[in-house]
Amino acid sequence: xxxVESGGGLVQPGGSLRLSCAASGFxxxxxxxxxxxxSPGKGLEWISTLRSGAVETYYSDSVKGRxxxxxxxxKNIVYLQMNNLKPxxxxxxxxxxxxxxxxxxxxxxxxxxxxx
Numbered sequence: 001x002x003x004v005e006s007g008g009g010l011v012q013p014g015g016s017l018r019l020s021c022a023a024s025g026f027x028x029x030x031x032x033x034x035x036x037x038x039s040p041g042k043g044l045e046w047i048s049t050l051r052s053g054a055v056e057t058y059y060s061d062s063v064k065g066r067x068x069x070x071x072x073x074x075k076n077i078v079y080l081q082m083n084n085l086k087p088x089x090x091x092x093x094x095x096x097x098x099x100x101x102x103x104x105x106x107x108x109x110x111x112x113x114x115x116x
Contacts, residue, residue: 001025001105003095008110011085019080019110021095028052028071032098033078035069037091038109045091049098050078063089085114 007019021033035048048069049058057069068081078095090113096103 001097003097003105003107005093005095005107005110008093008112010113010115012116013086013114015085015114016081016083017085017112019082019093021078021107023076023078023097026097028073028076028078033071034096034098034103035080035093036096037093039088039091048080082112087114090114
């Protein structure tokens with residue numbers, strides 16, 4: 001099992017980025033997938049979950065209405081579209097495969113920096 005995030009970078013406040021999480025070793029059609037972030041000096045923050053190839057989606061209050069999680073089950077990639085980015089969104093973003101009670105596999109993360 002491998003998860004590889006990409007798409008991070010430097011963006012100005014109000015801008016957009018789309019993160020990708022390429023999954024291998026399992027199919028997205030049968031699992032929960034999470035996006036989690038860690039800001040400098042802070043703990044991990046869950047921000048979004050997708051179930052079974054986007055049958056259901058969930059968001060934290062901090063990103064609801066601005067971020068959108070989706071999946072291409074043919075390519076086995078999970079996306080996080082991030083709009084109207086704010087400086088507080090600066091963090092390392094991780095994707096993780098969900099299991100009961102937590103997550104079993106994580107990617108190495110991709111850095112998102114929101115700054116003018």
